[in-house]
Amino acid sequence: MSSIAVSTKTAPGPLDPRALAGETGMVERPRRRFLPFDPWHLFLAPLAAVMLLPLVWMVVTSLETLAQTRHFPPILWPGRLQFGNYAEAIHKSAFGTWFWNTTVVTVTIVVSNLIFCSLAAYAFARIRFLGRGVIYFVLLATLMVPLQVVLIPTFLIVKDLGLIDHLGALIVPNLVSVFGIFMLTQFFRTLPIELEEAARIDGASRLTILLRIVVPLSLPALATLAVIQFMWTWNDFLWPLVTILTNQNAFTLQLGLATFQGAHQTTWHLLAAANIMSMLPILVLFLAAQRFFVRGIATQGLKG
Amino acid sequence: MARVAFEDVTKVYPGSVVAVQGLSLDVADGEFLILVGPSGCGKTSALRMVAGLERISDGTITIGDRVVNDVPPKDRDIAMVFQNYALYPHMTVEKNLAFGLRQRRTSRDDVRRRVGEVSRMLGLEELLQRRPGQLSGGQRQRVAMGRALVREPDVFLLDEPLSNLDAKLRVQMRSELKRLQDRLGVTTIYVTHDQVEAITLGERIAVLSDGVLQQVGRPQDVYDDPDNVFVASFIGSPPMNLLRGKVTSGRVIVGDLAFDHPQVPNGDVLVGIRPEGLRPVGWDHAGSGFELRVEVVEPLGDEVLVHGSVEARDADVRLGSEEATLLADTDSDRGTVTVRLPPEERPEAGSRLLVAPAPGAIRLFDATSGLAIRPA
Numbered sequence: 001m002s003s004i005a006v007s008t009k010t011a012p013g014p015l016d017p018r019a020l021a022g023e024t025g026m027v028e029r030p031r032r033r034f035l036p037f038d039p040w041h042l043f044l045a046p047l048a049a050v051m052l053l054p055l056v057w058m059v060v061t062s063l064e065t066l067a068q069t070r071h072f073p074p075i076l077w078p079g080r081l082q083f084g085n086y087a088e089a090i091h092k093s094a095f096g097t098w099f100w101n102t103t104v105v106t107v108t109i110v111v112s113n114l115i116f117c118s119l120a121a122y123a124f125a126r127i128r129f130l131g132r133g134v135i136y137f138v139l140l141a142t143l144m145v146p147l148q149v150v151l152i153p154t155f156l157i158v159k160d161l162g163l164i165d166h167l168g169a170l171i172v173p174n175l176v177s178v179f180g181i182f183m184l185t186q187f188f189r190t191l192p193i194e195l196e197e198a199a200r201i202d203g204a205s206r207l208t209i210l211l212r213i214v215v216p217l218s219l220p221a222l223a224t225l226a227v228i229q230f231m232w233t234w235n236d237f238l239w240p241l242v243t244i245l246t247n248q249n250a251f252t253l254q255l256g257l258a259t260f261q262g263a264h265q266t267t268w269h270l271l272a273a274a275n276i277m278s279m280l281p282i283l284v285l286f287l288a289a290q291r292f293f294v295r296g297i298a299t300q301g302l303k304g
Numbered sequence: 305m306a307r308v309a310f311e312d313v314t315k316v317y318p319g320s321v322v323a324v325q326g327l328s329l330d331v332a333d334g335e336f337l338i339l340v341g342p343s344g345c346g347k348t349s350a351l352r353m354v355a356g357l358e359r360i361s362d363g364t365i366t367i368g369d370r371v372v373n374d375v376p377p378k379d380r381d382i383a384m385v386f387q388n389y390a391l392y393p394h395m396t397v398e399k400n401l402a403f404g405l406r407q408r409r410t411s412r413d414d415v416r417r418r419v420g421e422v423s424r425m426l427g428l429e430e431l432l433q434r435r436p437g438q439l440s441g442g443q444r445q446r447v448a449m450g451r452a453l454v455r456e457p458d459v460f461l462l463d464e465p466l467s468n469l470d471a472k473l474r475v476q477m478r479s480e481l482k483r484l485q486d487r488l489g490v491t492t493i494y495v496t497h498d499q500v501e502a503i504t505l506g507e508r509i510a511v512l513s514d515g516v517l518q519q520v521g522r523p524q525d526v527y528d529d530p531d532n533v534f535v536a537s538f539i540g541s542p543p544m545n546l547l548r549g550k551v552t553s554g555r556v557i558v559g560d561l562a563f564d565h566p567q568v569p570n571g572d573v574l575v576g577i578r579p580e581g582l583r584p585v586g587w588d589h590a591g592s593g594f595e596l597r598v599e600v601v602e603p604l605g606d607e608v609l610v611h612g613s614v615e616a617r618d619a620d621v622r623l624g625s626e627e628a629t630l631l632a633d634t635d636s637d638r639g640t641v642t643v644r645l646p647p648e649e650r651p652e653a654g655s656r657l658l659v660a661p662a663p664g665a666i667r668l669f670d671a672t673s674g675l676a677i678r679p680a
Contacts, residue, residue: 194390197357202404202455203378212403216394 062086062272069268082269089260089273097249098256099278105170105252106233113229114222116176121184122210126196136185139178147238155242167250169243174233180225187221188214223289234282253278306368306381306458306491307333308354313363315349315515323349325515327363334489336482338506340496342538342632346515347495351461354493355384367459378407383452384461388468389444391436397423397447398432404455422454425484442473449484460485460492466501478505499539503527511535513632527578529667533674536576536667538632542609542642544576546631547621548671556668559594559616561661565668567679572671574627579609579644581665584657593660594621596641598651608650610643612657630674 064078163169237254260271308331315324324346331337339347352358356377503523511518519531530536536544549558554566558575596612622639668677
């Protein structure tokens with residue numbers, strides 16, 4: 001909470017909570033402080049440290065020599081930093097291809113999910129049609145079916161489509177997700193119906209309402225869906241492992257990373273370096289999308 | 305400009321909830337009509353059917369010369385102001401105003417001109433680049449009005465537009481709205497649950513209860529001469545006093561008061577007298593009025609409201625539970641009488657007062673049907 005407060009103080013924008021607070025007459029109560037920081041930090045800081053430890057270890061490993069990575073007890077400061085590991089990881093493998101493949105698959109899936117899930121979710125949330133409840137229920141029920149159960153049937157369908165060993169095998173089954181439909185439907189339902197009624201009277205069509213009213217108000221939900229979908233796809237290992245059999249040109253990052261781990265030898269330092277490089281996009285995405293996670297402006301046009 | 309006609313309009317919601325039943329009502333071209341009634345009486349449903357946001361279960365609604373039952377909202381040439389304003393939160397005031405025009409492919413110059421006109425008319429020029437979240441309640445209300453005005457519609461629909469404002473702002477916006485309507489002369493249907501708003505604003509008011517139209521007329525006529533007990537007890541603040549009486553061969557007896565009313569058939573009646581229709585009289589006039597035991601005195605500055613119970617020697621004047629179901633506010637204590645007095649005549653709580661009805665102040669209603677009994 002305190003970090004949010006600090007950030008809004010430095011950059012008061014239209015979403016400044018203080019502006020809203022002033023409107024509703026809420027005043028932040030000054031609290032007596034015994035510490036220069038929130039007492040919660042005494043609990044949270046060690047917890048954060050525990051969470052960060054594996055990451056730190058990975059960074060350290062990526063800067064060590066192979067011999068150092070095998071040392072026991074683990075060496076936490078390698079002395080000379082082996083930045084060359086990164087170049088080596090890139091050159092010794094098809095890292096560029098993997099990265100490109102993963103990017104293509106992930107971006108396609110995220111974009112198509114945003115489009116298709118919005119359309120389906122809007123229909124479920126707002127349009128009355130025969131069987132809406134039943135179809136929605138059946139869709140939700142599929143969320144409870146574990147991946148292992150549908151793995152083989154899906155594989156067979158993808159095979160019949162002739163997509164095995166192609167990136168298409170990774171993209172097509174994931175163009176739309178039930179989770180995304182569910183999430184957006186729930187969010188769309190919370191938007192005030194009067195906004196859409198006003199737009200209807202103003203002469204907007206269904207699609208215009210979706211694009212000009214519903215989507216702009218749902219940016220937090222769409223951003224959340226995008227990030228979740230991005231992570232799932234980017235980090236997915238099992239499905240690519242099953243469908244990309246021999247074609248090395250269609251390897252994704254996660255498949256590629258596994259090749260560092262051989263039957264006889266694992267090049268830990270290169271694996272760590274490649275891992276960090278493959279993690280970067282997700283890290284950047286998280287930092288960029290962070291502000292969307294705080295639910296925004298959807299209800300401001302209505303009464304205070 | 306257009307007239308709006310409801311013909312036998314019925315709205316049934318799923319689960320056979322009847323919101324509006326057989327509503328027939330004509331709104332003349334340029335008229336300001338108020339639909340008023342307690343919450344859940346069907347007034348908003350009626351308005352939404354005109355807007356096209358709700359399907360009409362039965363009957364027809366005509367705007368101008370066109371039956372609009374199957375016409376989508378955008379083609380009805382109406383504009384609506386919602387109770388919660390429904391401003392698009394992600395758009396600036398300017399874009400909110402322009403949205404409807406843009407959807408109708410109005411040229412850029414026209415959009416700019418009309419947005420400019422309306423924002424001048426409503427004093428929104430300074431606010432054009434702000435978003436709804438940065439506006440006060442009154443400003444949002446004005447933007448909502450502006451969004452309706454900018455389209456130059458045939459019919460204006462307002463759904464409790466002032467109910468989210470504080471009391472002072474409400475009075476101010478009320479007169480502003482009236483001025484605006486006078487100036488523009490657009491046919492307006494205005495929904496409210498606030499009978500004070502209804503009386504002050506409307507050229508005509510239509511009182512609804514349980515989906516059924518109770519009375520339509522000029523506010524003063526509805527106030528002075530309600531068609532039934534519901535209207536009598538709904539319109540007016542405080543509402544009309546209603547007491548139980550009996551008629552025997554042309555003589556009405558209510559408590560200690562008795563008067564002749566030759567045209568009324570024998571039986572039970574409800575006697576209605578507005579709070580300002582009762583006057584304190586000297587004790588030598590016993591028999592011409594009620595004896596009131598004063599319970600609560602409410603000074604309002606320009607007047608005093610005196611609430612008391614009737615001391616009746618002969619008969620109980622309190623409404624029975626059966627009769628109370630006819631009233632707008634079925635929970636209120638029906639044994640009390642309210643008298644509106646000038647401040648200098650303020651009595652003490654606990655004192656006794658003899659009050660008599662002013663000439664012509666008495667209204668009679670049938671005790672079973674609740675309908676007004678009027679001299680033929």
